[in-house]
Amino acid sequence: MKGEAAKEKIYGTPKLRVPIPFSMFCPGCHYGIIVRLLCEVIEELGIEGRAIGLAGVGCSFGPFTMLIDVDFTACPHGRAPAMGTAIKRIHPEAIVFTVQGDGDLGAIGLGCFMNTLLRGEKLTTIFLNNACYGTTGGQMAPTTPWGMRTTTTPKGRDPSTTGFPLHAAELTATMKGVAYSARCSVHTAANFQRAKKAVKMAFQKQMDGIGYGFVEFLSACPPNWGMTPVDCLKFLSERMIAEYPLGEFKNANAIELPGEWM
């Protein structure tokens, strides 16, 4: 049998992707893929009615807030975990997640983020690591690898004066209140599928009331890296993954509490 009846839709735009007919990101940026991934995960978990997103300052600010069809707010620089804490404490049944870049979470908001982990909040964080300040014009971020040239490290990042890259997924995994921590990438289809599983897991930990879920994404920034989108994929798979290995760093089914303590 040939014709319309034989066609089966196996892939399409996720229902939660707001039908704005452009990605809002630069050509070759991976954030549009991550928006899609989040839409699919939220839809498949069936939490769109109680999901509340918070986006940090940077390329996540407007686009993530507008493109995913759930309650969402853009936040001041680095403060999404504090605002998310209040929302989650007031609406414990809500699934609260933050989307933050490397400057937002790793620099100006690192204290806010670490303290949110210390308090053992039950939130989910999507951390976007593109090795630079994207919106602001490609300055050095806490995640800029050694030797990488940025607009504030014109000769390349020099550890003797600018220190060492932040490994957020490994750091997060050391915190007691964290149930899940992983680093992913979407630069190949296989990695997209792995990343989707990781993000699902990070949401599931919150849905099950276990603890904090954290997923770091390596992502390309072609205009600021000064490379073509294709060259970015090469740089990401060689240089970025060498510095930031992909994988799970923590996956806990329960967080042990001390017994008698008073």
Add this chain to the structure above:
Amino acid sequence: MGEKVLIDGNEAIGRGAIQAGCKYFFGYPITPQNEIPEFMSRELPQIGGVFVQTESETASVYMVYGGALAGARVMTSTSSCGFSLMQEGISYIAEAEMPAVIVNVMRMGPGIGTGGQHGQTDYRQVTKGGGHGAYRCIVLASYSPQECFDHMQLAFHLADKYRILVLVLSDFIIGRMAEPVELRTLSFDEPLPQKDWALTGKAKKGGMRRFYVSGLIMSPPAYHQHMIEKYQTIVDSEIRYETYRDEDAELLLVSYGSSAKMAKGAVDRARAEGAKVGLFRPITLWPFPEEAVRGAAYRVGKVLVVEDSPGELVEDVKFAVQGRVPVHLLGIWGRYTPRGFMAAGSGIIYPEKILQEMRSLL
């Protein structure tokens, strides 16, 4: 009549907030307001509320922002240095027009401020904004524990009525001074708008999502025009002040907070001596009762501002009277300052000092 209890201004803030239906408190310890978070940490869990001890006032203010976005009555409290740390968040809350309440129990400044002494040195900051962007907050200045209790109820009401941040201004002396407080419920005979804009998850709103991206919705002139109109409505409707024995006065004291309490005592003592003096006490510092101060000052003909500061309220009073009436100031130099080792423990402008100043002006 509600039950009467002997409590200090700080506890009155906590009790007033709970009376107003506030169940969520986010705060960081700082002297002299610690009784507020301590009280809230004890009381809120018992009524199904939440107390979060934050890592900084920066976190406090953003939890208040998040909590307000979630549609709840939320608050924090702090003191001068901590209030400075909150300015960025206050600007964001003002921009997003989120209803919330922040209490500032003032101590001496600037900087860390001589070890957490009494002071009234935040007037300019609370009334003119300390954050960026030409915003306004309603400021209620309490001068007694009873008023602290009442003002918390008024603050939450006004916050919800106008979708605005309300600051309740107390100080070291009011915060740590106990008086009988009547635990009364204030009723405000006006409906409050529904919080259909709150982030609660869209299932609770019939599938209709809400999202906030500041700065992308309106053009800057349209946004500021909207805010100008809203602020003007507040100026037209919410000015509050108290006048005391000023009918036939020949000298008008203008004072707020703990200094107004001292000034009131000084007025009674001066009247007992036959001196014709009265007191004008602004209760809303923004909107400032400009016309009322002007009217009273023109009628009386001479003004003495009393504030425990180098002189901040006096600027608004001078602006109001437009140079037509002499305005004198008894400022921080009027504080009781014992000599020697304990000099650092000074603080408070006593009624005797105010009385002395009034005699020299009459």
